Amino acid sequence: IGEIRRYLRDNNPIRVSRSLRDTAYKAIQVREALINKNSREPSLNEIAKELSIPGEDVVFAMDAIQEPVSLFEPIYH
């Protein structure tokens, strides 16, 4: 157990916010790549599969890079 714990620690001293951002950018890249490859928008789960992480984690990561929704800003850029 000590080893498992150390494994988690040694490998991830970084802040959650940064790791989420990394995941989100990877997800965006994968999404673009899949659009180009298949000429259609991939589903969330296709992106998740490509990244080998659960769909829920993709959702969470992609949400983390969004500004809080404000009606004073356009939603889609």
Place this chain on the structure above:
Amino acid sequence: MKMRNRMKLELLSLPGNVRLARVAVAAFASEVDYNVSDLEEIKVAVSEAVSNAITHGYQNEPDGVITLTATLFDNSLEIVIEDEGKGIEDIEEALQSTSSDPERMGLGFVFMRSFMDEVDVASEAGQGTRVILRKNLPGEIHAET
């Protein structure tokens, strides 16, 4: 309509919890094969409804409770957002986008109605508000609204 899954989430009326509501709903919906744009639309609709509960329903008092229930049926996802706040006196008027008050954009319900396949609002002054949002599953025929 067969129920495939359901979750219920109770949140305090703090602005930061809008994000929690949307992540929880999107994670719940990720069991369905929606694409990212569909999920974005669902998230915006949920954000608007939860923001309304905080700012209008509870008028930014932090100790109000917002209840969000998400149910996955065979052919649709239903999300119900409820508060026990101020309520809406004139629902018809609230649903209109035009507003004379420059402080309010008045687009929350417009977004909800354009992003979801069905939006229902039940409310009474002093009795709180219930907003029901429904989105068809991908592949289902969308009724024109």
Place this chain on the structure above:
Amino acid sequence: MKMRNRMKLELLSLPGNVRLARVAVAAFASEVDYNVSDLEEIKVAVSEAVSNAITHGYQNEPDGVITLTATLFDNSLEIVIEDEGKGIEDIEEALQSTSSDPERMGLGFVFMRSFMDEVDVASEAGQGTRVILRKNLPGEIHAET
């Protein structure tokens, strides 16, 4: 202890909902400046407790309800996972990692106790189970366990 935020999540005892519980807790905890290791540990502990509720508490019956309450205090995050299932007859024995049954790994509680700063279990046969997990906020002094 001052309460800064709280959420309550009710889930059905479906295996897929373990992930939903994890993401909801992660989103709730994102208000705290945990590092990735801390958050991973919290997620593993929550997964173990929710999995136990599904497989042991409700013995994989899909219509059981699991309640997860997360509360953010000034110096700790508390997560309570409750089921109304089978309950545990001998809590002391359940907390031991060694198991004679090769089917069960018997590491769920071991993980919870090593990853969280405090773990409490309340249960009675036939009355369901409540697991209380607590993790200090980053910067707080961790009691050695």
